[in-house]
Amino acid sequence: MSVFRLLICALLLLLGACDAPVATSAAPEGITARTFQNADGSVTRIPAPPQRILSTSVAITGTLLAIDAPVVASGAAADGRFFGQWRDVAAKRNVENVWAAGNVDLEAAHAVQPDLIIVAASGADSAIEQLSALREIAPTIVLDYGSQDWQALARQLGQATSREAPVEARIAEFNAYVEVARQKIAIPDGEATIISYNGPGAPNPIARPDGVHGRLLSALGFRIEAPDPAWHVGTGGPRGDFVWAQYEQLSRLRGCTTFLIWAGDQRVKAFMDDPVLANLPSVKARQVYALGEDSFRIDYYSGTQIVDRIVQRFGK
Numbered sequence: 001m002s003v004f005r006l007l008i009c010a011l012l013l014l015l016g017a018c019d020a021p022v023a024t025s026a027a028p029e030g031i032t033a034r035t036f037q038n039a040d041g042s043v044t045r046i047p048a049p050p051q052r053i054l055s056t057s058v059a060i061t062g063t064l065l066a067i068d069a070p071v072v073a074s075g076a077a078a079d080g081r082f083f084g085q086w087r088d089v090a091a092k093r094n095v096e097n098v099w100a101a102g103n104v105d106l107e108a109a110h111a112v113q114p115d116l117i118i119v120a121a122s123g124a125d126s127a128i129e130q131l132s133a134l135r136e137i138a139p140t141i142v143l144d145y146g147s148q149d150w151q152a153l154a155r156q157l158g159q160a161t162s163r164e165a166p167v168e169a170r171i172a173e174f175n176a177y178v179e180v181a182r183q184k185i186a187i188p189d190g191e192a193t194i195i196s197y198n199g200p201g202a203p204n205p206i207a208r209p210d211g212v213h214g215r216l217l218s219a220l221g222f223r224i225e226a227p228d229p230a231w232h233v234g235t236g237g238p239r240g241d242f243v244w245a246q247y248e249q250l251s252r253l254r255g256c257t258t259f260l261i262w263a264g265d266q267r268v269k270a271f272m273d274d275p276v277l278a279n280l281p282s283v284k285a286r287q288v289y290a291l292g293e294d295s296f297r298i299d300y301y302s303g304t305q306i307v308d309r310i311v312q313r314f315g316k
Contacts, residue, residue, distance in 0.1 A: 036160045038142040039121040040128075046139050049162035050116035054109060056127035056134070057120035058101060059145050059297055062086045063154050064118070065093065066300035067167050073098045073112040075125055085294040085301035101125040106133050114138045116161070120145055147240070149212040150299040174300060178219050181307045185314040188287060190256030191225040192217060196242070196296060197260050197271050203233055203244040206253070211241025212298045213261060213291075220310055225255040251276055258282035259289055262296040289313055 034046045053071040055061040061074040065086050073096040076082055080100040082090050098108040104127045109117070117140040120126040127134065134140045141160055145153050151171050158167030194207035194214065206227035207213040214224040231245040258280070260267055268290050272283055282288050292309060294302045 034160070034162065036141045039144040040131075040142045042142070044139050044141045046116060046141075046160060048115075050114075050160075052112065052114045053116045053118065053161070054098070054112050054114035054138070055118045056104065056109075056130075057118060057123070057125045057143075057145065058083060059123060059125055059299075060118055060120060060143060060153065060157075061090070061095070062297075062299035062301055063150050063157060065089050065095075066150070067154050067158060067161075067163055067170055069157060069161050069163060071095055072114070073108075075104070075127070076100050078102060078124060083294055083297070083299075083302075085299065085305055089301070104130045106130065106137075109134060109137055116141070118143065118157075118160075122146060149215065150303065154300075170300065174303065175219075177304065178216070178307055181311050182220050184311050184316060185220065186316050187221045187314065188257050190223075190281070191254065192222040192257040192259060193225045193253050193255030193282065194259045194261060194291075195250065195253075195271075196262050197250075197267060198247070199270070199274070200247045200276075202247070204247050204250055205242035205244050206231070206250075207242055207261070208240065213241065213259075213295075216298060216303060216306060217259065217310075220307065222257070225253060227253070248276070251280065253280060253282075256281045256285060257287045257289070259291050261291045262293065263290040264293050265290055 036044045036046055038044055051070050053064060053069055055064055055071050055074040058075050058077050061071060062083060062085065064071040076097050078101045082097065096112065098112065099105045101124045115138055117134050117138050119128060119131060119134065119140055119142050121128060121142050121144040123146060131140065143153065143156055154167045154171065158164045194217065196205040198204050209218065209224040209226050218224055227243040227245060229243055231249040232243045233246055234244055260271060268288050271277060271288055277283055291306050295306055
């Protein structure tokens with residue numbers, strides 16, 4: 001570079017107009033920027049702890065609320081509503097409902113003015129097809145909520161939002177809550193089966209002992225019946241949490257107690273009145289119980305509700 005050019009650039013620097021590179025995305029003084037490893041293999045740079053989070057995934061929003069992350073807007077379920085287990089919490093925190101699952105609105109995403117956007121890698125509430133456009137609005141991370149429990153998801157969110165300590169405190173609180181509940185209940189004899197009962201003509205997911213539902217009920221003291229992996233229908237083999245079984249396979253279950261997820265008392269009655277299932281040990285013993293309408297996706301809130309239902313039903 002010539003002396004003349006150096007003099008000109010020095011003058012422009014004094015005026016704040018030099019074309020030298022400026023680190024506009026640098027973190028504020030004293031705050032270290034973070035990098036986040038996304039579920040799709042990419043890496044996102046997060047310049048500073050976010051203050052305005054947009055969650056495009058309704059399944060992730062509950063965990064954000066549980067760790068007191070500053071979520072200001074969220075996508076909803078396909079019916080346009082937030083999940084029932086944390087709907088009131090979202091209302092109290094003025095979380096804006098920006099769209100129903102499957103109807104991503106980029107203009108609404110812009111209007112929220114987020115400094116962090118969260119996208120699910122898959123699922124009905126995934127905005128992965130809009131990932132590039134969302135990354136033009138704000139730093140965007142991708143998480144796979146379907147492969148882990150809410151505690152593991154919370155730890156990922158804690159790392160992304162600089163909230164590790166509140167995350168560990170919330171998990172410890174929940175674990176203590178479960179342990180206290182365990183001491184309050186009397187566990188029925190035999191194994192327990194956990195089913196998402198859909199009846200004939202559809203798969204009926206049966207929870208595995210090492211899935212999120214199985215682990216929660218195991219922590220309360222139940223022994224969970226393991227469904228035969230060979231019953232799984234569909235491609236790819238059974239997931240870690242469920243075996244998606246044909247309706248007819250339900251008659252082969254041997255659990256002395258059955259819990260129905262995504263179910264209320266009406267679903268329990270339908271299960272008990274199903275003639276194909278009349279010989280199940282749990283039906284004969286009339287030990288079939290609902291875990292709640294919001295129990296399919298376990299987060300901090302629905303997990304707490306499940307624990308409360310168990311204590312109410314099996315309290316000593």
